[in-house]
Amino acid sequence: MDSRRTDATRSRSGDASGGLNTEPARRQERSGETADAAESQLWLPGWMRLYFYGMHGVTLDVLLSSLHGVGNNGHPKLLGFSSVYLCISHALTHFALEKIYGQKRCFQGRPVVFHLVFYPSIYIGLQILVGNINTLTEQVRVVSGTQLLLHYILALYFTQVFHKGVGRLQYNPSICLTDLLTKHGQGNRGEVLSGLARFLFFGMHGLLDEILFTSVFNLVEKSDRTLGGHTSLWSFLMYGSCSFVVDKLYLHLHFQRGWGLWRRLPVYVCIIYTWEFTWGLVLRQFDACSWDYSHYPHNFMGLITLVYLPGWICLSLYQDVLSNVLLKIRCTKDTEDLSLEKERVNGKLESKTH
Incomplete structure (x- = not known):
């Protein structure tokens, strides 16, 4: 009996002493896991960044090639070009x-060297390499002075606008959309992307869709x-404008009126066809309409056709997916917010361990 009491006392004392030795390590392990989880919510995941980067690159291709075409022939259709390979690159x-x-x-203390010399040099080198990938076995393409100037201007855009903008985006997959929309409806607009950002995203995604198709x-x-x-x-x-309207409609019909997917889908398709017909009718007056479905069956005035109905249905279904993802992305007020928030998280976790 006494021996069992003695063993129990030793066991309790051993646990206590062991706790003093192992608890900091356990806390440090938990804090490290919490820090990793918190930090993962302070940045867009890799797959999302690659997706956005490819879409952004295609948009630049279309923009530059269309402007080049306007400069050469002045055609109002503003046709632009890209490819799947360019999207990946x-x-x-x-x-x-x-x-x-x-x-x-x-480059602390030398921002001019970084922004005006180092980064542009790397950027121009990468662009020349990508531009010559298809001709390395034949003939290396010579870059003109105008192209070098254009690459330099784009490098400045990347350092002063693009990277800073992407650095403000934060993705949290655990956000409850219903609670978020309730807060958003009460005026807490800091939790979601602005309307302009969503419009730009949908516009770029539309260009990517057409290039892929x-x-x-x-x-x-x-x-x-x-x-x-x-x-x-x-x-x-x-x-951009059509998806923006459908996005707003999705938030209203799904979260406020409780409409299911198959009830919303006909509304989406009707809006898409109306949008395509209206834009085509207006652009045709200026000879700027880039599509003509007159050779397709079941077309109306060559501006819309039922042949593309399956494609519009698929895009409508994917639209809801994009809307849900965008709802979980928020934009900080300053690019330094990420580092400050990380420091606060790390500071709090360190304070808990002591």
């Missing part, structure tokens, strides 16, 4: 440039293995 290049931009802390079409119909596609710069405004 843009995603990887932007990802690498993100890492380069992160090295600016090594036309590239697949060219592959099937013309056996074009370059996977090159085309679109119009007007599509940026058309897709």
